[in-house]
Amino acid sequence: MFEKAAKLKLRFDTTSGPLSVEDLWDLPLTSTKGKANLDDIARGLHKQLKSGDDVSFVVPTRKSDETIQLKFDLVKHVIDARLAENQAALLEKERADKKQRIMGIIAAKQDETLQGMSLDDLKKLMSEL
Numbered sequence: 001m002f003e004k005a006a007k008l009k010l011r012f013d014t015t016s017g018p019l020s021v022e023d024l025w026d027l028p029l030t031s032t033k034g035k036a037n038l039d040d041i042a043r044g045l046h047k048q049l050k051s052g053d054d055v056s057f058v059v060p061t062r063k064s065d066e067t068i069q070l071k072f073d074l075v076k077h078v079i080d081a082r083l084a085e086n087q088a089a090l091l092e093k094e095r096a097d098k099k100q101r102i103m104g105i106i107a108a109k110q111d112e113t114l115q116g117m118s119l120d121d122l123k124k125l126m127s128e129l
Helices: 002-008 038-051 065-115 119-128
Strands: none
Touching (some): 002 065, 038 065
């Protein structure tokens, strides 16, 4: 799919001008500021596929359904990959947070153990360090 896009030198029309396939990876998933984003590009391509806006019986340079479908598939792939990356990062953060909490509990338990020791035992531990 990416090889075909490179051979066709596909470009994606956006509010910031035409973008290459490589540029899609740098776009945000969505934007509230009217900037180019993957969601708007995908919706525009989906609309073209559904409405047949690309059909022309006079102008031969109009994009075919196949090219629009390829563009849509590329954008959808980038979106899916970015969503998977975001989900993996979220899971990793949750795992790190849980690990940190467990380490804090372990430290508190160790402190409890030390506090429960007699003065002689604490002095003995101190001398061993």
